[in-house]
Amino acid sequence: MAGTTDKHAAADLAFRGSDLHKTYQTGETVVHALRGIDFAVPRSEMLVLLGPSGSGKSTLLNIIGGLDRPTSGKLYYRDTEITALNDRDLTRYRRAEVGFIFQFYNLIPSLTAEENVRLVTDIADSPMAPSEALALVGLEERRNHYPAQLSGGEQQRVAVARAIAKRPGVLLCDEPTGALDSSTGVRVLETLERAHAELGTTVVIITHNVGIAAMAHRVIHFRDGQIGRVEINEKPIEPARISW
């Protein structure tokens, strides 16, 4: 990782968050999941969030994705203040702009790969064809296969196809390779890198795997609900060169 310089105008930013706090209250217990987060992500960057378990990474990802709201603070996506949207507009934002990828692929077992992707393309505004999305992840010829007929890595690539088929502005990935061995994980990372390169999608990846940080433009280190430091990587490496 080299340097820490960062020169981006507000108009170039995908996300900008200021003083974000998130508190969970369960009975008497209060958990401060985010304790004043300030961050900015330039458009079309690949960003990795690293940090110990419980440090707030998923909480921030869920807020960025419009799945949850902060207790206080402001968050902008491009020119839109996400934190000012009502529930209906927040859902619209999520549907139009956000693709999610989780550790466990969440495919519907009774639907083929293509039908799983079609679930999203049927309700999107200007999606690519399911076959095109599957081709982007190298699985076009497996389109009629059911999840049980695919390996874990292939199922995750179908999940990537499903997430990118609506041409989202941002792809949010929570431990996308957490259940995969390294060579299979690299193939999944290559599909994320391809979506990033070909669609210009901003990609945010949460991982416990420090090696993956080398493919990111920017790495945000979390510590106890706060950002410890941000690294700018001038020369991200190809996923194939990552080892873990």
Ligand SMILES: Nc1ncnc2c1ncn2[C@@H]1O[C@H](COP(=O)(O)OP(=O)(O)OP(=O)(O)O)[C@@H](O)[C@H]1O
């Ligand atoms: N719905 C919830 N109710 C109560 N506490 C929560 C809830 N969601 C998260 N937390 C707490 O907020 C803190 C931050 O959790 P978060 O999931 O964001 O961490 P993380 O860095 O993503 O961890 P991991 O790497 O284990 O996924 C933790 O202490 C967690 O227990």
